[in-house]
Amino acid sequence: MFVIIAGGGRTGSQLTMLLLGQKHDVHLIEHRRDILSHLHRELPTEVIYEGQATDLRVLEEAGIKRAQVLAACTAEDADNLALCFVARTQYQVPRTIAQVNDPRNAWLFDEKFHVDVALNQSEVLASLIEEEMSLGDMMTLLKLRRGQFSLVEEKIPPGAKAIGVAIKDLALPEQCVIAGVIRKGKMLVPRGATTFEAGDEVLAVTDRQGAEQLAALFAGPRPVRPPVP
Amino acid sequence: MNVIVVGCGRVGADLAYRLYKRGHQVTVLDTLASAFNNLEPDFRGRTVEGEVLNQDVLRRAGIAHADAVATVTNSDAINAVVAHIAHVVYHIRTIVVRNYDPHWRRVHEAFGRQVVSSASWGAQRMEELIYDPNVYRVFSAGNGEVEIYEFAVPEPWAGRTLGELLPPDQCAVVALTRAGRATLPDRDTRLEAGDLIDISATLEGADALRKQLAKP
Numbered sequence: 001m002f003v004i005i006a007g008g009g010r011t012g013s014q015l016t017m018l019l020l021g022q023k024h025d026v027h028l029i030e031h032r033r034d035i036l037s038h039l040h041r042e043l044p045t046e047v048i049y050e051g052q053a054t055d056l057r058v059l060e061e062a063g064i065k066r067a068q069v070l071a072a073c074t075a076e077d078a079d080n081l082a083l084c085f086v087a088r089t090q091y092q093v094p095r096t097i098a099q100v101n102d103p104r105n106a107w108l109f110d111e112k113f114h115v116d117v118a119l120n121q122s123e124v125l126a127s128l129i130e131e132e133m134s135l136g137d138m139m140t141l142l143k144l145r146r147g148q149f150s151l152v153e154e155k156i157p158p159g160a161k162a163i164g165v166a167i168k169d170l171a172l173p174e175q176c177v178i179a180g181v182i183r184k185g186k187m188l189v190p191r192g193a194t195t196f197e198a199g200d201e202v203l204a205v206t207d208r209q210g211a212e213q214l215a216a217l218f219a220g221p222r223p224v225r226p227p228v229p
Numbered sequence: 230m231n232v233i234v235v236g237c238g239r240v241g242a243d244l245a246y247r248l249y250k251r252g253h254q255v256t257v258l259d260t261l262a263s264a265f266n267n268l269e270p271d272f273r274g275r276t277v278e279g280e281v282l283n284q285d286v287l288r289r290a291g292i293a294h295a296d297a298v299a300t301v302t303n304s305d306a307i308n309a310v311v312a313h314i315a316h317v318v319y320h321i322r323t324i325v326v327r328n329y330d331p332h333w334r335r336v337h338e339a340f341g342r343q344v345v346s347s348a349s350w351g352a353q354r355m356e357e358l359i360y361d362p363n364v365y366r367v368f369s370a371g372n373g374e375v376e377i378y379e380f381a382v383p384e385p386w387a388g389r390t391l392g393e394l395l396p397p398d399q400c401a402v403v404a405l406t407r408a409g410r411a412t413l414p415d416r417d418t419r420l421e422a423g424d425l426i427d428i429s430a431t432l433e434g435a436d437a438l439r440k441q442l443a444k445p
């Protein structure tokens with residue numbers, strides 16, 4: 001694939017190295033002198049294009065007309081938005097990806113500016129941390145639909161509410177499906193009549209809210225930590 | 230009219246003050262409260278401090294009820310993006326964008342708003358004045374891509390036709406003024422010394438005309 005990356009900061013340069021390692025064709029555009037000298041030490045010269053990505057001559061020189069993907073990773077949200085907009089409207093680039101620097105600007109990163117995918121690092125990180133804090137022993141195996149849904153795994157501890165209850169009688173959250181039960185090392189395909197036992201490992205596909213409700217169903221009778229005086 | 234001016238630098242402060250003096254309701258936005266010091270002391274419009282890409286800040290500025298928006302910060306990206314939001318999200322009919330860095334001009338054109346490129350315009354005007362102060366620019370269309378020039382026909386060109394004098398393309402005849410009376414000439418019109426000719430031309434057209442005028 002031929003990818004143009006605008007902005008050689010931490011995200012842009014990391015992405016360039018990753019894609020080069022996977023044998024993709026990558027051109028990276030950067031104008032800041034100090035960052036360029038770093039880049040020249042880490043990347044092959046033919047990958048680096050010097051200049052402002054928002055100067056269309058520079059974009060054209062980097063090959064925007066035949067790019068399959070534009071990744072706008074500059075430190076300025078407005079630049080990233082404008083880059084996605086021109087990539088689609090002027091050069092018909094099929095896929096645009098933009099980095100969101102300030103989460104408060106996230107509302108702009110959609111079809112308004114022809115952004116196909118918005119990478120909101122601080123939001124992803126914050127929600128991961130929040131999830132880790134609230135879901136206890138539940139483990140997220142896979143994020144689906146840009147993190148809206150997840151494949152999660154949870155081991156049922158002794159004393160959990162769900163033990164002995166058939167799946168059909170369990171008040172499962174709406175956006176949640178039990179995908180599999182691993183019992184004594186064997187995979188059971190769950191049916192409505194399947195009941196849970198202590199020690200079962202449950203695999204479920206669920207949204208964020210469903211995960212919390214699921215965690216409550218499968219939670220053991222945990223000792224409550226006394227409040228810190 | 231209810232006008233929002235985004236950016237309170239020299240251009241923003243001047244624009245806001247002019248609009249206010251004409252009796253319009255003006256709201257000026259800037260990320261820095263200190264920028265409002267650029268405003269004239271008797272300015273009585275509203276000032277809103279905040280990040281201009283932030284939806285709450287735009288709402289506080291009353292963008293939903295604005296008749297016109299001018300984006301005049303010294304960041305071309307911010308100007309283009311805020312103008313685009315004003316267009317697609319808030320459906321503002323009148324939007325004017327300041328082009329700060331001439332390299333950004335083509336990106337502004339891609340967004341399709343009205344653009345004022347003061348740096349390019351100023352440089353081009355000075356360039357013309359350096360070449361020949363005898364061909365005056367009297368009107369500038371767009372951002373100076375086409376301008377209307379006025380010049381007096383010099384003695385050596387008397388008796389010849391306008392068509393011989395004017396370059397074949399990049400320019401069009403507007404008016405001929407002889408003894409205080411203006412007419413619509415064509416390329417066959419015979420010239421007299423001292424006729425005042427108005428033509429509209431691109432920079433290249435005006436350049437070709439200057440060369441013609443210089444040779445007898």
